[in-house]
Amino acid sequence: MKPLSLILLGTTLALSAQADFKSDIAAIRQVGAEGKGNPPAAAAWKNLAKADAKSLVPLLTAMDDANDLAANYLRSVVDAIADRELAAGRTLPQADLEKFLAEKQHNPRARRLAYELIARVSPATGEKLLPTFANDPSVELRRDAVQRLIDAADKALAAQDKAAATKEFSNALTYARDEAQIKKVAGELRKLGQEVDLPKHFGFLTHWKLLGAFDNTKLVGFDTAYPPEKTVDLAATYDGKLDKARWVDVATAHDYGMVDFNKSFGDLKGVTGYAFTEFNAATAGLAELRLGCKNGWKVWFNGALLFGRDEYHRGSRIDQYRLPVTLKAGKNTILVKACQNEEVKDWTKEWEFQLRVCDASGTAILAKDRPATPKAQAGAAKVDDKKGTK
Amino acid sequence: MNNVKLVTGGAESRQRLGVRQSAAAFERVGKAPEGWRTPKPGGSLARVAMLSWLTVASFTVTAADWLQFRGPGGTGIATEAQLPTHLDAKSVAWKIALPGRGLSSPVIVGDKVFVTASSGTEQDRLHVLCFSAKSGAKLWERQFWATGRTMTFPKTCVAANSPCSDGQRLFCLFSSNDLLCLDLDGNVLWLRGLTRDYPNASNSLGMAASPIVVGDTLVVPVENDSESFTAGIDVATGANRWKNNRPKVACWATPVVVPDAKSGQPLVVLQSGPGLSVVDARTGVEAWYFTDGASTMSSSVLVGGVLYVPSKGMTAMKPGAAGAHPEVLWQNAQLSPSTASPVVLGDKVFTLNAAGILSAAGLADGKRLWQLRTTGPYSATPVGVGKFLYLANEKGLVQVVDTAAPEGAVVSSLDLKDTFIGTPSIGAGALFIRSDKALVKVGGS
Numbered sequence: 012m013k014p015l016s017l018i019l020l021g022t023t024l025a026l027s028a029q030a031d032f033k034s035d036i037a038a039i040r041q042v043g044a045e046g047k048g049n050p051p052a053a054a055a056w057k058n059l060a061k062a063d064a065k066s067l068v069p070l071l072t073a074m075d076d077a078n079d080l081a082a083n084y085l086r087s088v089v090d091a092i093a094d095r096e097l098a099a100g101r102t103l104p105q106a107d108l109e110k111f112l113a114e115k116q117h118n119p120r121a122r123r124l125a126y127e128l129i130a131r132v133s134p135a136t137g138e139k140l141l142p143t144f145a146n147d148p149s150v151e152l153r154r155d156a157v158q159r160l161i162d163a164a165d166k167a168l169a170a171q172d173k174a175a176a177t178k179e180f181s182n183a184l185t186y187a188r189d190e191a192q193i194k195k196v197a198g199e200l201r202k203l204g205q206e207v208d209l210p211k212h213f214g215f216l217t218h219w220k221l222l223g224a225f226d227n228t229k230l231v232g233f234d235t236a237y238p239p240e241k242t243v244d245l246a247a248t249y250d251g252k253l254d255k256a257r258w259v260d261v262a263t264a265h266d267y268g269m270v271d272f273n274k275s276f277g278d279l280k281g282v283t284g285y286a287f288t289e290f291n292a293a294t295a296g297l298a299e300l301r302l303g304c305k306n307g308w309k310v311w312f313n314g315a316l317l318f319g320r321d322e323y324h325r326g327s328r329i330d331q332y333r334l335p336v337t338l339k340a341g342k343n344t345i346l347v348k349a350c351q352n353e354e355v356k357d358w359t360k361e362w363e364f365q366l367r368v369c370d371a372s373g374t375a376i377l378a379k380d381r382p383a384t385p386k387a388q389a390g391a392a393k394v395d396d397k398k399g400t401k
Numbered sequence: 402m403n404n405v406k407l408v409t410g411g412a413e414s415r416q417r418l419g420v421r422q423s424a425a426a427f428e429r430v431g432k433a434p435e436g437w438r439t440p441k442p443g444g445s446l447a448r449v450a451m452l453s454w455l456t457v458a459s460f461t462v463t464a465a466d467w468l469q470f471r472g473p474g475g476t477g478i479a480t481e482a483q484l485p486t487h488l489d490a491k492s493v494a495w496k497i498a499l500p501g502r503g504l505s506s507p508v509i510v511g512d513k514v515f516v517t518a519s520s521g522t523e524q525d526r527l528h529v530l531c532f533s534a535k536s537g538a539k540l541w542e543r544q545f546w547a548t549g550r551t552m553t554f555p556k557t558c559v560a561a562n563s564p565c566s567d568g569q570r571l572f573c574l575f576s577s578n579d580l581l582c583l584d585l586d587g588n589v590l591w592l593r594g595l596t597r598d599y600p601n602a603s604n605s606l607g608m609a610a611s612p613i614v615v616g617d618t619l620v621v622p623v624e625n626d627s628e629s630f631t632a633g634i635d636v637a638t639g640a641n642r643w644k645n646n647r648p649k650v651a652c653w654a655t656p657v658v659v660p661d662a663k664s665g666q667p668l669v670v671l672q673s674g675p676g677l678s679v680v681d682a683r684t685g686v687e688a689w690y691f692t693d694g695a696s697t698m699s700s701s702v703l704v705g706g707v708l709y710v711p712s713k714g715m716t717a718m719k720p721g722a723a724g725a726h727p728e729v730l731w732q733n734a735q736l737s738p739s740t741a742s743p744v745v746l747g748d749k750v751f752t753l754n755a756a757g758i759l760s761a762a763g764l765a766d767g768k769r770l771w772q773l774r775t776t777g778p779y780s781a782t783p784v785g786v787g788k789f790l791y792l793a794n795e796k797g798l799v800q801v802v803d804t805a806a807p808e809g810a811v812v813s814s815l816d817l818k819d820t821f822i823g824t825p826s827i828g829a830g831a832l833f834i835r836s837d838k839a840l841v842k843v844g845g846s
Contacts, residue, residue, distance in 0.1 A: 325651065
């Protein structure tokens with residue numbers, strides 16, 4: 012039996028270590044803008060990196076609600092500890108890591124990191140767990156699980172079992188959120204004679220009112236507050252740059268929800284246009300507006316400016332910009348401003364954008380009254396259209 | 402006939418160069434920042450001050466180290482290295498797989514080679530890796546998540562900017578504008594997310610300009626079409642020392658250091674489409690400028706007290722000082738580089754165009770001496786040792802050019818059968834070159 016003094020000393024040391032761990036985590040979690048809090052965070056990093064493998068799950072847990080800089084401090088501590096422990100021939104707390112991984116309320120990236128640690132020590136366990144992530148909040152875990160479904164569908168296709176391939180690809184599409192996977196699966200399903208409503212799968216908004224065109228000569232339009240920025244009056248007519256500017260209805264059938272101003276107003280240069288729509292949310296909650304646009308743009312949500320960017324023709328892709336919003340139950344308004352510059356090269360013709368509503372994992376959030384996706388006319392953009400790809 | 406234009410200074414030449422203000426106005430604008438030594442006429446103080454600064458800056462590094470994009474002083478030239486000039490398959494000492502893409506150059510400090518990479522379908526996983534230069538063994542790796550936008554043109558990727566080091570710390574900038582500082586053993590010292598701090602600072606084609614260390618300040622170019630700036634950051638804490646708004650023009654050129662012609666204090670050349678803004682490294686205060694335009698792709702180089710700027714082809718100038726204009730020595734429109742930056746080796750300046758033509762010109766007058774057709778296409782800047790240049794084309798062909806041969810000559814080549822966009826580095830007696838897939842050591846033991 013240990014003397015009481017030793018037990019007390021041990022308990023004191025353990026409590027002290029626990030307090031140090033907490034204060035080090037707190038030091039890291041307070042890092043912020045423009046280098047705020049870096050020196051104490053670096054000192055904390057060095058302390059934490061000395062900890063043993065038992066600290067891995069508490070470190071992963073500390074990423075919950077941590078800002079992205081703090082999460083980077085923490086994940087690199089995890090790397091350092093795991094590398095050192097494994098290099099020394101010791102193991103990691105696999106059971107604790109699996110338990111953490113199973114708890115979906117944790118930071119999705121932290122859970123992915125936990126999975127990678129598990130699979131690093133036991134590839135067989137990683138393989139066994141993977142199929143369980145098809146509907147996971149972690150986009151990386153989900154992507155790997157969906158790839159299994161795609162591989163199975165490809166196998167069925169290679170065996171010329173079209174029914175099985177159709178079933179497997181349809182299953183994969185249900186869970187797929189990764190654009191490349193969706194593109195592959197939709198293409199295969201269409202080749203198998205299946206209809207795929209990609210705009211609905213992504214949650215692209217397809218029905219808009221467009222207004223054009225105001226001036227953007229010498230890029231003045233970006234900072235000019237034209238009437239819709241004060242009040243959206245869909246019945247109003249304004250003096251535009253070349254002609255009267257009035258709202259027109261547009262419904263895009265593009266697979267990636269591209270809304271093209273040129274189609275409504277002609278191939279104009281040095282102009283500014285607006286797009287307006289309403290989103291009737293079934294429930295209130297967090298969401299993301301995800302925009303792709305190669306023109307100068309601004310987006311307002313429920314009348315408040317979310318963000319604007321005055322970069323022109325440097326490229327566009329799906330989910331180029333992610334704008335967090337809080338949906339109200341019922342009607343929400345979205346106003347997009349799209350500015351076209353005066354360059355005349357072929358690759359500067361586009362005056363367009365795509366916008367979808369989804370959650371953080373990329374799962375579409377559909378309006379209660381979402382209209383049917385317009386049918387594409389012959390020759391209209393389909394899944395292989397480069398504008399939808401990265 | 403070479404289109405060499407001699408410019409001798411004076412009001413007319415200032416007008417031709419697009420100098421923005423009268424000389425009198427410039428004297429006011431160019432007031433020396435507080436704390437500077439009072440500049441005195443003559444070059445001796447300048448030399449002493451620059452040498453003293455270089456001594457302070459190089460407290461733990463050796464001439465054999467390769468600490469930034471284009472190595473010592475951003476010249477691309479190794480002064481203390483022996484590389485094989487006859488390359489063949491046996492020249493490859495080792496080849497190590499990398500976990501992600503990248504076109505950043507390796508940094509070499511002693512026996513350690515540092516490389517950045519990016520992975521994931523969104524290119525949002527950032528890797529910093531350290532290898533033994535001797536064996537290629539991985540010594541450590543740290544991963545981070547991008548906090549800024551990761552979209553790039555397909556040819557490039559998020560690990561495009563080259564890291565740099567002061568011999569104690571490693572500074573890694575990515576296209577997402579994540580800026581990471583680690584010590585050489587992989588301990589995290591500080592982190593910044595520059596797009597997180599300045600949300601419109603990004604380029605949908607991808608950023609690629611590299612940071613440089615000047616004394617105790619890290620100069621970080623974040624020049625783009627929107628929220629464009631360059632910042633001077635405290636190497637110890639990651640906090641801003643200064644942040645200058647820059648022209649709203651995407652730019653991929655890396656800054657270079659020049660001494661103030663009078664005081665010798667280190668100034669930093671910030672290059673952009675409109676020209677140069679040359680600022681004090683520690684305060685960001687502009688000392689002198691040049692408004693005759695400059696490349697947004699290839700970077701300037703300072704050798705022998707002359708700054709070679711990719712402007713109107715190539716412009717050679719003696720750098721200015723606080724309150725003093727640069728002196729343009731010559732311009733030659735025939736020496737226009739493409740993506741690769743100019744290199745000075747011996748008594749010649751070299752430029753490489755997109756078609757693979759290597760042009761050599763005399764340093765004194767910019768007169769083109771010869772052109773050599775090599776096998777392109779190139780994105781990487783040539784690097785050199787002795788009289789030899791090493792050119793790595795995009796298809797993995799490394800060509801060794803003897804620049805002392807009468808018309809230049811490719812003396813050997815090695816096909817590494819991979820895509821190489823990044824500029825090679827020289828250190829530990831070898832050439833280190835990386836692709837999206839691997840880090841390769843050529844030469845050495």
